[in-house]
Amino acid sequence: MTSPTTTPTAPRTHMPAKDALAAVHAARDPRDIVITTMTPARDWMLLPQQPLDLVLVPSAMGSAPPLGLGLALAQPTRRVIVCNGDGSMLMNLGALVSIANARPANLVLIVFVNGTYEVTGSQPVPGAGVVDYPALARAAGFESVHAYGSLHEWQSAVRRIIAVPGPTFVALDVEQVHGQPGPKSPGPARERARQFMQALRG
């Protein structure tokens, strides 16, 4: 009987999720569309807001990457940055394939890998600590794939990474947070959708 072989993974470093997100906030151009969901949405709302921020609360869990794909296809001259949770990514892994297949050069998908469903009380996601998100993205057909666990390295790289034609995938290993409330809707979603469309029309 053969036993499965595994390669020990190097001990992973983890950065504070809020700081990782703040680096995205600092690097984004005001013309960029930024979609946030789950705890990245909660933390994004603590930072100064822009008209092209789409806080996906409420959401259909898993919907941020395909929503970003649609926006990237409709607005090819703007960069679209999606900040997703790892549980939400797992709920819609096929979206990696759909995105890679459509090849939107202006789409950046960032997954905040905390190994948990933080919003619902930090239960472990399936495959926590085992699933290799960058490998999934590469296997789906993404060509620009990156992973960071060090805040300093992410802060130094983020501007360069989001400037490269994509679709781009970034996995950020972030620290787990326990006991914080989940994101609260910043206002009626219909009204926010209307304002967002107006802002896009300029």
Place this chain on the structure above:
Amino acid sequence: MFSSEKIRTLLEQLGVTHVVTVPDSTIGRWQTAIEERGTPRLVRVCREGEAWQVAAGLQLGGATPLVLIQCTGLLESGDAIRNALHDFGLPLFAIIGYRSYLNQDTLPGDTCLVFTEPTLDAWKIDYRLVTRPSQFDDIRPHFVACRDAGKPGAILLAEGKA
């Protein structure tokens, strides 16, 4: 029931910019014509819930998407429909293949016939059932009426086999 080119031309005339789709054996035949002409743009996704979400992004971005799926896919799309159509209020339009409606030889007693229409009603999607070729001319006015009213709509297209 309708030729690929006839459908493609209609979609182009209606200003549809993107067709977001998972195929079945009826609507899947339209892909070649759409892709050959390049208008509207065909966007292939892996599951139907995703199709509504991609269409939602397209609509928010100022495009005019059409969701093209089988009724089985409608049944798997619930949360995506809830969020796109009813939270964010996006009036998406779909053409939905109605499996086994004309012929149950392949799947006798197909439960799609039990659940499809109540599901469309539950999601408050205003649909027209198209069962005969002569109803081709019903598609355009329904699309236009839904667009003008800013409400979600669908054509439920009767199909003969799975």
